[in-house]
Amino acid sequence: MALAPGMTLAELVIQRPASADLLERLRLDYCCGGARSVEKACAERGLDAATVIAMVEAIDERPEPGPDVHDLRRASITELCDHIVLAHHEPERRELPRISELLDTVVRVHGGGHPELADLRRVFSGLRAELEEHFTLEEETVFPACRAVDAAASADALDDGVLALCEDSHEFAGEALSSMRELSGGYDVEHAFCGTHRSLLEALQKLELDLHQHVHEENNVLFPRVRERLA
Numbered sequence: 001m002a003l004a005p006g007m008t009l010a011e012l013v014i015q016r017p018a019s020a021d022l023l024e025r026l027r028l029d030y031c032c033g034g035a036r037s038v039e040k041a042c043a044e045r046g047l048d049a050a051t052v053i054a055m056v057e058a059i060d061e062r063p064e065p066g067p068d069v070h071d072l073r074r075a076s077i078t079e080l081c082d083h084i085v086l087a088h089h090e091p092e093r094r095e096l097p098r099i100s101e102l103l104d105t106v107v108r109v110h111g112g113g114h115p116e117l118a119d120l121r122r123v124f125s126g127l128r129a130e131l132e133e134h135f136t137l138e139e140e141t142v143f144p145a146c147r148a149v150d151a152a153a154s155a156d157a158l159d160d161g162v163l164a165l166c167e168d169s170h171e172f173a174g175e176a177l178s179s180m181r182e183l184s185g186g187y188d189v190e191h192a193f194c195g196t197h198r199s200l201l202e203a204l205q206k207l208e209l210d211l212h213q214h215v216h217e218e219n220n221v222l223f224p225r226v227r228e229r230l231a
């Protein structure tokens with residue numbers, strides 16, 4: 001299917017997974033804001049939609065992205081759940097306490113002269129608590145129900161309200177990520193105060209990228225596929 005400015009950002013990334021990196025660089029939100037058209041999202045950022053589409057077309061002329069990216073489009077609901085836990089929940093869950101430690105050190109050493117660091121730690125702590133609870137809810141309740149729907153064992157295993165609850169949590173995470181980016185000067189590692197601060201900025205930027213992809217895969221790939229089965 002040809003790319004067009006009227007398609008949504010979510011459709012664009014589903015069709016051309018390799019475009020996610022470009023959208024990240026352009027600050028075009030394709031996960032929680034994925035329902036907006038390319039045209040509308042570009043206009044909000046002062047970008048020309050036709051140029052962005054041409055840039056996406058150019059990316060796809062490069063060698064094929066990894067098998068992992070491609071498989072998602074053909075994956076079953078069960079495979080999507082397994083992939084999300086392995087590729088996102090587990091590494092993010094391991095990373096959260098490490099980032100807390102880096103933040104504690106940076107606030108202790110540099111917090112006196114930089115009050116925004118304490119704000120960053122406060123926002124991150126809220127995000128961490130929300131995510132840890134959210135991953136558990138998905139792994140123990142939501143994903144098992146999705147797998148049951150997939151196995152056609154029961155379309156009653158899940159009601160739409162549970163998916164909407166997850167989407168609210170994703171929205172909260174998206175807002176926390178935006179605040180953290182702002183409080184960190186856009187993750188400008190060139191202006192890091194020290195090696196630990198640099199590691200912190202790199203870790204937060206990596207977490208942001210991973211969470212955007214994670215939320216995109218749930219909001220725009222997994223949940224619509226589950227909802228089709230509930231309908």
Ligand SMILES: [Fe+2]
Binds near residue numbers: 084088089135214218
């Ligand atoms: Fe998740």
Ligand SMILES: [Fe+2]
Binds near residue numbers: 134138166170215218
């Ligand atoms: Fe989620």
